Amino acid sequence: MWMKCTAYVRCLGWIFVKTVKEVHPSLHGTNSENSTNISDSTLEGLTQTILKLKAEKKTRVLKLQEIVEKLHKLWNLMESTEQERRHFAKVASVLGSAEEEITSPGILSLETIQETEEEVERLTKQKASRMKELVLKKRLELEDICRNVHMEPDMSTAPEKIIALIDSGLVDPCELLSSIEMQIAKANEESLTRKDIMERVDKWLSACDEETWLGEYNQDDNRYSAGRGAHLNLKRAEKARILVQKIPIMIDNLITKTFAWEDERKVPFLYDGVSCRANLLYLSEIRLARSIPYRK
Structure with a gap:
């Protein structure tokens, strides 16, 4: 006891x-004369x-x-x-x-509880002044994720809207922060589903860049000169010709993958806000309608 x-x-x-x-x-006596x-x-x-x-x-x-x-x-x-x-x-x-x-x-102790309460009050005051900064920081994080996979971020939390809502006091900044965090989670999840197609798109775009370079190279009358780097360009041109020949197959595979992705999720696959499938089909038709000659 x-x-x-x-x-x-x-x-x-x-x-x-x-x-x-x-x-x-x-x-609790203080001297021996007191008995307990x-x-x-x-x-x-x-x-x-x-x-x-x-x-x-x-x-x-x-x-x-x-x-x-x-x-x-x-x-x-x-x-x-x-x-x-x-x-x-x-x-x-x-x-x-x-x-x-x-x-x-x-x-x-009451002192400990009071000190902890005061810390909560101090941070609460700081929160009010920093919430706008935190919300905008999260929005930038969302935009970075979307930019990396060429998705359009949710415009309901666009920076100008966020600032206006916070300044008006009509919306709790914590709710805005929570909303953006949910959008970030959704964007991360979707980016994983887009990974395979995006890697194929990158390879296709790289091949298109090589195709453009090859076209310019073939138009250069001095491409066989003994100038510095001529042999490197010649090797690049040889590789580019092989790569360019694969572009139609790349497009067909991309169209197939995009169709499958859209059928599974019942939404269009957008690349920077534009239908990837529509673009690919259009480019496929263009390539079939014309032939680009390459000279050695």
Whole structure:
């Protein structure tokens, strides 16, 4: 019983002597003349004190856990560094701890709870000033993902709309941030489904570049001169001719892959906002309708 009382008092940051003296002055005498009173009434008083301490601990644990939960959300939202979090590391541990596991001296003191509340208030004020920056940063992340796979980002969170909504106060910036994060997750998921086609598109575009270069090379009357690099261009031209011959097959394979992708997802495969399939079909028809001569 005595040890329980001591543990509760230390955890709550209370003064032990003062606490037990409220039960009976003799429980923590300061000189040898005082004898410890262990009457039934004293034991009953000590039992009631322990129950009071236990109830107080439970109340403070719930309160601190609620505060720490807000603190964690703010840390994640503000992308706080480990150094910024370090001061509250011990307090933050209460969030995932059972009540009986929370025993550190003073961790449930009113001073600790107040200090944690003040940190939450401080970060909340910072959040208001930084939310626009965070939301725009996430939007740029979304645009980068879409740009890399030639997708059009969702225009509902276009930068100019975001700024207008935040400045108007009509929308909670946290909701905007959550919306953009969902768009990022969706874009990442879709980019994986587009990977095979995009790799084939890159190879096809590279072949088209070589085709253009080869056309210019064939028009150069000095291509066989003994000038510097002539032999390198000749080798490149040989490789380009082989690659250009594969372009029709590349287009056919791309059309097949694109058809399959669209049939599976019931949406058109867009490349920078334009139907990839329509473009490929058009180019395929153009290539069939004409023949480009290449001279050695």
